[in-house]
Amino acid sequence: MEIRDLKLDGNAIGGLMLELVGSDMTTTDCVCGGCGAHEEMARLDVYVGAGIVVRCPHCEAVMIRIVQSRERTWLDLSGTASLELTP
Amino acid sequence: MTVVFSRGFRGKRRDGPSDRVPPGQYLTDDFPVLSAGPTPHTPLEEWTFTIQGGAEPVSWTWDEFKTLPSEEPTVDIHCVTRWSKLDTSWKGVSVDTLLESVDHDASYVVAFCDGGYTTNLPIEDVTDGKAWVAYEYDGEDLDPEHGGPARLLVPHLYFWKSAKWVRGLSLRDEDEPGFWESNGYHLRGDPWLEQRYWGD
Amino acid sequence: MAAEVAAVRQETPKVRTLELAAPDWPGHRAGQHLDVRLTAEDGYQAQRSYSIASAPGEELALTVERLDDGEVSPYLVDEAREGDMLEVRGPIGGYFVWDGDEPEPVLLVAGGSGVVPLMAMARHRARTRATAPMRLLLSSRTLEDVIYREELDRLAAAGDGFAVVHTLTREQPRDWTGYSRRIDRDLLAEVAWPPSESPRVYVCGSTRFVDAAADGLLELGYEAESIRTERFGATGS
Numbered sequence A: 001m002e003i004r005d006l007k008l009d010g011n012a013i014g015g016l017m018l019e020l021v022g023s024d025m026t027t028t029d030c031v032c033g034g035c036g037a038h039e040e041m042a043r044l045d046v047y048v049g050a051g052i053v054v055r056c057p058h059c060e061a062v063m064i065r066i067v068q069s070r071e072r073t074w075l076d077l078s079g080t081a082s083l084e085l086t087p
Numbered sequence B: 001m002t003v004v005f006s007r008g009f010r011g012k013r014r015d016g017p018s019d020r021v022p023p024g025q026y027l028t029d030d031f032p033v034l035s036a037g038p039t040p041h042t043p044l045e046e047w048t049f050t051i052q053g054g055a056e057p058v059s060w061t062w063d064e065f066k067t068l069p070s071e072e073p074t075v076d077i078h079c080v081t082r083w084s085k086l087d088t089s090w091k092g093v094s095v096d097t098l099l100e101s102v103d104h105d106a107s108y109v110v111a112f113c114d115g116g117y118t119t120n121l122p123i124e125d126v127t128d129g130k131a132w133v134a135y136e137y138d139g140e141d142l143d144p145e146h147g148g149p150a151r152l153l154v155p156h157l158y159f160w161k162s163a164k165w166v167r168g169l170s171l172r173d174e175d176e177p178g179f180w181e182s183n184g185y186h187l188r189g190d191p192w193l194e195q196r197y198w199g200d
Numbered sequence C: 001m002a003a004e005v006a007a008v009r010q011e012t013p014k015v016r017t018l019e020l021a022a023p024d025w026p027g028h029r030a031g032q033h034l035d036v037r038l039t040a041e042d043g044y045q046a047q048r049s050y051s052i053a054s055a056p057g058e059e060l061a062l063t064v065e066r067l068d069d070g071e072v073s074p075y076l077v078d079e080a081r082e083g084d085m086l087e088v089r090g091p092i093g094g095y096f097v098w099d100g101d102e103p104e105p106v107l108l109v110a111g112g113s114g115v116v117p118l119m120a121m122a123r124h125r126a127r128t129r130a131t132a133p134m135r136l137l138l139s140s141r142t143l144e145d146v147i148y149r150e151e152l153d154r155l156a157a158a159g160d161g162f163a164v165v166h167t168l169t170r171e172q173p174r175d176w177t178g179y180s181r182r183i184d185r186d187l188l189a190e191v192a193w194p195p196s197e198s199p200r201v202y203v204c205g206s207t208r209f210v211d212a213a214a215d216g217l218l219e220l221g222y223e224a225e226s227i228r229t230e231r232f233g234a235t236g237s
Helices: A010-021 B062-067 B095-099 C073-079 C112-128 C149-157 C185-191 C207-219
Strands: A007-009 A029-032 A038-040 A045-048 A052-055 A062-068 A073-076 A080-084 B048-052 B058-061 B074-078 B083-094 B108-113 B118-122 B132-137 B151-153 B166-172 C002-012 C015-021 C033-039 C045-051 C061-065 C085-092 C106-111 C134-140 C162-168 C200-206 C227-232
Touching: A007 A010, A007 C227, A010 A045, A010 A052, A010 A062, A010 A073, A010 C033, A010 C045, A010 C085, A010 C227, B048 B095, B058 B062, B062 B132, B083 B095, B095 B132, C015 C073, C045 C061, C045 C112, C061 C073, C061 C112, C106 C112, C106 C207, C112 C134, C112 C149, C112 C162, C112 C200, C112 C207, C112 C227, C134 C185, C149 C162, C185 C207, C200 C207, C207 C227
Parallel strands: B048 B166, C106 C134, C106 C200, C134 C162, C200 C227
Antiparallel strands: A007 A045, A029 A038, A029 A080, A045 A052, A052 A062, A062 A073, B048 B058, B074 B083, B083 B132, B108 B118, B108 B166, B132 B151, C002 C015, C002 C085, C015 C061, C033 C045, C033 C085
């Protein structure tokens, strides 16, 4: 099994984000803090390691990092310049 | 919220001897591949391992690195995602050997890697025979998917500290949280104390 | 929320459909998925995502492929039986969905169990008598591995604008006249609508499959925005 098969997409964190934010995030427009590209969250690259890493599909910059324990979730959005929410 | 139990579900975990399997861990026979990003592919002719932050930086090319005295540790490894694998065999250079070339009085290191991953460790956790830069696993060259050409190997701590695609160590006076330690994972990560997350 | 296994149906040797009774289920759109969480007697938990196979309005159903070294799929495919309880979370996803009122032709490209969310779309089209033409290009290893084979034949024979094209990549029956290779740009050129028809495209399967199919479509001149993708992990067990 190659690491290529470990690269998923933002659909894979759909449930997690739904639970954290309360609404579907797969179509949320996200702006990469590295290169400025806009993509819906479903189109971002998702890697599952010790935690979850969401990367820009254009420049591979880390946009989001997620660590989950049973009770707590840490969400690092510092690599994402902006998320467009429609509450 | 009530939990829904699923009759007959066990998962693929196995229990193991409690003196070898830390709390909350399960044994696995495979070697799960986990990744924070795309596999880097640095050509060996360009690969170097560098120790910075001492009196002077010290660097080895791949050929030079392979001529350093090596060891073949057999160790148990424990991933924070709860799998443990016993008696894994590696070949590599002890970090003690590498640090002998450097004049320093650092208290901490940060391992840095191709792809940008970092992890921090107190100097005591990478010295006195506790850590290696490994380039073989199970008798073969280390696979890129498992961190080849070389990865850090620090088996007494959770395996996120055994940084894949390692390119060097940066000697520090202060503990500087790395890629995961800055976002929820424990600064030190001792599996026997179950130090998985901040506050554990 | 809790869901009870109401019925099971073997689709292929490694693939099974589970119909679930979940009284609190709010309904879903074609293409969405849900998360299944299993809890063992001692509290050990594992969770995986599975695409919903049923169309909106049908009994909630999942189709699961057993991965040999999987954590959850061996339980769902080999062990779970009527009356067993699962925990589900969902429905999830607003991106990889087709509601049926979109006028454009729809190209569905599936690798193996990637056909599941696309089947929900095909079933939804049939139930609502949607008129947008829909074409499914399904890649499977062998004929025996083709999921939903009879139902797909039936839908294609209905003459209402739904068509299926198979490719069998590992082994083909002796009289096979269909495609027998992995999806590539030339195969797509023969099967897909020309980009000028502005079809909506949904591609689902392993990362390797999805990237190859999406790259092929881009080479044919499809706009990136018209191609929606959903990648299953090899460890999506």
